[in-house]
Amino acid sequence: MEDLKKYLVERVLMLESDVVSPETEKVLQEVRREKTTVPVIYVSSGTSSIISGSERTWAALREYITDNELKAGLVKVGCQGPANFEPFVCIQLPGKNKLFFRNITEEKVESLLNGVFHNDINEDDLAGQHGTRGFEMWPGIPFMEELPFFSRQKRIVMNNCGCYDPESIEEYIARGGFRVFSKTIRHYTFEEVCDIFERSGLRGRSGGGYPTGLKWKQALNTGSSTKYLICNAKESDPGAFTDRTLLESDPYRLIEGIAIASYAIGSSNAIIFFRKGSEHALQRIRTAIGKTREYGLLGHNIFSSGYGLDITVRKESGAFVCGEETALISTLEGKRGMPKLKPPYPSMAGLYNKPTVINNVETLMNVPLIMQNGPEWFRRTGTENSPGTKVFAVAGRGRMSGVIEVEMGTSVRTILEDIADGIKDGKELKAVQLGGVTGSFITSENLDMKIDFDALKEKGIGMGAGGFIIIDENTCMVDLVRHYMEFMRNESCGKCIPCREGTGRMLEILESIIKKPENEESGTTLERFKGVMQLESIASVMKDTSLCGLGQNAPNPFLSALRNYREEFEEHIFDRKCRANICRGLRTFSIDVEKCTGCTACASKCPVNAIYGTRLQPFFIVEDKCIGCGICYDVCKFSAITVK
Amino acid sequence: MGQNYDAIFKKYKPGRREDLIPLLQDIQDTEGFLSEETIVKAGTFIGLSTTKIYGLATFYDQFRFIPAGKVHIRICNGTSCYINGSQAVIAKIGEITGLAPGQTGRDGIFSFEIETCMGGCNNGPVIRVNDEYHTHIRTDHLPEFIKKLRFIVEND
Numbered sequence: 035m036e037d038l039k040k041y042l043v044e045r046v047l048m049l050e051s052d053v054v055s056p057e058t059e060k061v062l063q064e065v066r067r068e069k070t071t072v073p074v075i076y077v078s079s080g081t082s083s084i085i086s087g088s089e090r091t092w093a094a095l096r097e098y099i100t101d102n103e104l105k106a107g108l109v110k111v112g113c114q115g116p117a118n119f120e121p122f123v124c125i126q127l128p129g130k131n132k133l134f135f136r137n138i139t140e141e142k143v144e145s146l147l148n149g150v151f152h153n154d155i156n157e158d159d160l161a162g163q164h165g166t167r168g169f170e171m172w173p174g175i176p177f178m179e180e181l182p183f184f185s186r187q188k189r190i191v192m193n194n195c196g197c198y199d200p201e202s203i204e205e206y207i208a209r210g211g212f213r214v215f216s217k218t219i220r221h222y223t224f225e226e227v228c229d230i231f232e233r234s235g236l237r238g239r240s241g242g243g244y245p246t247g248l249k250w251k252q253a254l255n256t257g258s259s260t261k262y263l264i265c266n267a268k269e270s271d272p273g274a275f276t277d278r279t280l281l282e283s284d285p286y287r288l289i290e291g292i293a294i295a296s297y298a299i300g301s302s303n304a305i306i307f308f309r310k311g312s313e314h315a316l317q318r319i320r321t322a323i324g325k326t327r328e329y330g331l332l333g334h335n336i337f338s339s340g341y342g343l344d345i346t347v348r349k350e351s352g353a354f355v356c357g358e359e360t361a362l363i364s365t366l367e368g369k370r371g372m373p374k375l376k377p378p379y380p381s382m383a384g385l386y387n388k389p390t391v392i393n394n395v396e397t398l399m400n401v402p403l404i405m406q407n408g409p410e411w412f413r414r415t416g417t418e419n420s421p422g423t424k425v426f427a428v429a430g431r432g433r434m435s436g437v438i439e440v441e442m443g444t445s446v447r448t449i450l451e452d453i454a455d456g457i458k459d460g461k462e463l464k465a466v467q468l469g470g471v472t473g474s475f476i477t478s479e480n481l482d483m484k485i486d487f488d489a490l491k492e493k494g495i496g497m498g499a500g501g502f503i504i505i506d507e508n509t510c511m512v513d514l515v516r517h518y519m520e521f522m523r524n525e526s527c528g529k530c531i532p533c534r535e536g537t538g539r540m541l542e543i544l545e546s547i548i549k550k551p552e553n554e555e556s557g558t559t560l561e562r563f564k565g566v567m568q569l570e571s572i573a574s575v576m577k578d579t580s581l582c583g584l585g586q587n588a589p590n591p592f593l594s595a596l597r598n599y600r601e602e603f604e605e606h607i608f609d610r611k612c613r614a615n616i617c618r619g620l621r622t623f624s625i626d627v628e629k630c631t632g633c634t635a636c637a638s639k640c641p642v643n644a645i646y647g648t649r650l651q652p653f654f655i656v657e658d659k660c661i662g663c664g665i666c667y668d669v670c671k672f673s674a675i676t677v678k
Numbered sequence: 679m680g681q682n683y684d685a686i687f688k689k690y691k692p693g694r695r696e697d698l699i700p701l702l703q704d705i706q707d708t709e710g711f712l713s714e715e716t717i718v719k720a721g722t723f724i725g726l727s728t729t730k731i732y733g734l735a736t737f738y739d740q741f742r743f744i745p746a747g748k749v750h751i752r753i754c755n756g757t758s759c760y761i762n763g764s765q766a767v768i769a770k771i772g773e774i775t776g777l778a779p780g781q782t783g784r785d786g787i788f789s790f791e792i793e794t795c796m797g798g799c800n801n802g803p804v805i806r807v808n809d810e811y812h813t814h815i816r817t818d819h820l821p822e823f824i825k826k827l828r829f830i831v832e833n834d
Contacts, residue, residue, distance in 0.1 A: 534705040
């Protein structure tokens with residue numbers, strides 16, 4: 035082990051030329067398991083794999099190998115992307131292409147391995163094969179790259195995800211990693227690196243789209259000798275898990291990205307601000323930092339270049355607003371995470387009043403690639419003003435879900451229809467939502483919209499951090515907007531009045547829309563209407579006067595929904611009807627006379643005594659009294675109660 | 679209990695405000711919650727008044743001031759789980775256990791809380807019982823499931 039480390043450092047990392055010698059290449063192939071003489075089984079082990087039960091699959095595989103005294107390798111790898119295929123297992127027989135199997139739960143392990151080792155492969159579990167040059171092809175099995183889920187993607191940032199053991203630094207180096215970092219610190223000045231990134235046109239991937247090179251240069255040009263680089267891995271948008279997937283599938287590239295970015299701004303302190311609730315990913319990044327340090331790629335005087343860097347990991351403590359730059363800095367300083375007025379921007383005066391650059395995970399994952407291939411290479415993908423790719427977490431009611439990467443300029447329709455393979459259960463699309471809780475809705479008429487910072491901004495839609503949520507006709511837009519508003523009300527930090535009071539008031543009004551008045555007093559209806567009339571003006575005041583992005587963007591889902599689904603709002607307000615039957619407060623039930631046996635089960639359970647009738651005769655529900663609680667629906671043994 | 683504290687405090691230098699949150703996180707990780715005693719102790723260690731520390735700890739969702747139950751249920755309420763019906767799951771669990779989110783039952787068996795997103799979006803609704811994930815939760819299975827959990831705890 036020690037020898038391999040020395041070998042890799044001397045022959046690969048310290049190498050001046052770009053190409054390694056044929057002899058070294060052989061060693062690297064060995065590390066990459068390309069010359070394996072025993073079968074190797076790869077199990078995906080991202081958080082979404084674990085939720086689907088991949089740990090149990092892994093244990094079953096290990097048991098099978100020891101029970102049958104097999105000589106086989108068993109490796110945990112990162113996440114490939116398709117969450118529907120989890121637990122995802124890949125088997126590589128010596129000299130043959132890799133075979134991928136989907137949904138391998140622990141029960142399926144035995145039959146799967148029996149099949150593979152006796153050349154009797156179960157087609158149902160098979161997802162496809164992945165070709166590598168010099169390996170024998172499996173006849174009649176489709177290639178993974180040809181599946182619609184993968185063929186429409188352009189995987190640059192994710193090209194390592196799910197291909198190697200994310201705890202092994204040797205494998206990352208064998209795949210070409212850290213070479214460019216070692217070259218950067220030895221041959222480039224700070225300004226040169228910033229220049230490369232300014233020319234590449236890389237823009238921040240957390241939603242705002244601020245040019246990364248420019249941000250770095252601002253920090254570099256300040257006079258301070260102490261600077262900080264913060265990697266924002268907070269990602270608290272519900273439904274977005276792109277950063278976490280990248281981080282746990284390819285932690286070393288993130289570390290390399292952080293290292294190059296820190297070098298570019300001349301900082302020797304980097305902090306990863308980590309989201310809570312995913313101990314698995316946290317553990318992985320800590321291991322990765324430890325191993326990188328062992329290799330001398332972190333610490334004092336890296337590779338005798340005179341440059342030193344250390345990375346620390348800080349866990350967040352659960353406040354949505356801490357994803358905002360200034361609030362993030364407050365929480366790192368040990369205060370309540372409340373945003374501050376900008377300017378001064380963090381790149382001038384941030385953490386402890388020192389210049390601080392905050393980049394998100396995906397931005398930093400792009401960094402080593404651009405440094406390695408040059409800014410011109412990066413500009414060749416994507417659009418004029420938004421070069422490169424974007425990673426999305428596709429979730430909601432699509433047939434496929436998971437983490438995907440597409441070239442900028444891809445249409446929303448391509449992602450929805452080709453990659454996500456349309457809507458589950460043959461339902462109609464209602465909307466696609468980009469940008470999480472503060473994002474906007476894209477209706478079915480606008481599906482040809484291109485993924486591009488400026489094109490989306492023109493339509494008033496923010497790109498967001500990577501949430502791509504597919505919403506079908508079974509979802510009530512009013513209720514969804516209310517859900518978002520409730521979230522924002524809970525997460526508003528309370529510093530500025532428009533956001534603190536506005537979110538609360540908007541939630542109150544939206545709640546009054548989705549239920550019937552509780553009593554007959556004449557005032558309540560009037561109050562409700564007054565509220566409805568005020569909704570839009572509250573939203574615009576919040577947008578104009580809130581201190582930070584949270585308050586300014588909190589009304590976005592509401593405004594966007596109102597613009598596109600006004601008739602649904604009107605139905606709720608005027609007709610008191612919810613077409614998706616989601617709003618409990620507006621539901622009314624009726625009893626099917628044919629099916630009702632008059633057992634009185636529902637009448638005795640009804641909390642408001644809205645069900646009348648004589649025993650053994652069909653009962654009926656008084657619509658005005660019904661509160662839509664649904665208890666009668668649950669207790670009826672004869673399915674006689676229907677939702678109206 | 680006392681020794682536990684000392685080991686945690688030893689990791690930090692006194693008087694550094696930026697260490698406050700990691701310190702509280704560490705205490706919560708070992709103790710399960712922040713007791714009055716620990717907050718006072720942290721206050722003397724960092725050099726801040728207890729009210730300030732309460733102010734900070736109540737700002738963040740992570741910190742709890744009462745111990746969690748033996749069975750701690752976390753329910754995902756992210757957008758994807760919401761679309762797939764997490765609201766009904768939350769209501770049902772509340773109904774069965776008789777608790778509101780963030781509470782712990784008097785018998786100390788159950789406690790539950792709502793989380794924003796766990797990232798198992800294709801498997802929604804997702805719940806996490808202690809450290810184990812359960813996916814595709816259906817409300818009609820919940821009474822049986824909770825009963826089973828209670829049985830396990832009571833007979834342990």
